[in-house]
Amino acid sequence: MFGRNVSTSLLREDVMRCMEMREIGSRQILVYMGYLYKYLKETNRAEYVSFVDPNKIPATQDGSTSSQHIANQLKASNGDSICLIPYNTGYHWILTVINEDKDTIYLLDSMGNRNRDNAWKTTVCNGVRTYLCMRGNPKRPTFKQLTGNLKQQGCVECGYCVMQYMKEIVECEDLQLERKFAGCVKNQYYTQT
Structure with missing residues (x-):
């Protein structure tokens, strides 16, 4: 899934949390x-979506290590795939999606239309730009925040929302994210139900 073997275990406490x-x-x-x-492998669509391990995104002051990690992940992925990057800002989960052309970066945030983490935006843009330069394309990627997604009502639903966003993207045959998450969703919250 990440171009390398990854082993992780869920503890009973992890299951209870969910x-x-x-x-x-x-x-x-x-x-x-x-x-x-x-699921993607079973439906013969694994080459269309790639993932970045959230544990391998180091939290550094300047973001250069994280940017290089993102560039390396994009290099290892299929060039025609979108890339899903769940990221924890330290107190909140967000989902970053890099499109298949690697020139547009989308952000899905369950707290609404407010990009409060400019350091992350810079880190991702630098990582994508590094990847594009490695391919001989010095183009600067564009960054868009998508607003037509589920929101969180309380203070713990952000991780669940990120998993829901990934599920919706993976299950979608048409990966036109701007159309899928267009508009403003009102009163649609992620609940335990």
């Missing part, structure tokens, strides 16, 4: 990504 809809971490998201990858 059942009780408490705050989740990267282990739960990583296992869910494995489920989605298995």
Whole structure:
């Protein structure tokens, strides 16, 4: 799934967190990504979507290590695939999606239309730009925040929303994200139900 072997375990506590809809971490998201990858392989669509391991995105002050990791992941993926990057800002999960042409970066945030983490935006843009330069294309990628997605009502649903966004993208035959997540969704919240 990431171009290398990854082993992770869910503890009983991790399962209970999901059942009780408490705050989740990267282990739960990583296992869910494995489920989605298995689904993609079973439907012969694994080459259309690639994933970035959220545990391998180092939190550095300047972001250069993270940018290089993103560039390396894009290089290892199929050039015609979209890339899903779940990222925890330290207190909140967001989903970053890089389109198949690697020139547009989308952000899905369950807290609405407010990109409060400009450092992450810069890190991802630099990673995509590094990848494009490696391919001989010095183009600067564009960054768009998509707003037509499920929101969180409380303070712990962000990880669940990120998993839902990934599921919707993986199950979608037409990967036109701007059309899929267009507009503004009102009163649609991720709930335990």
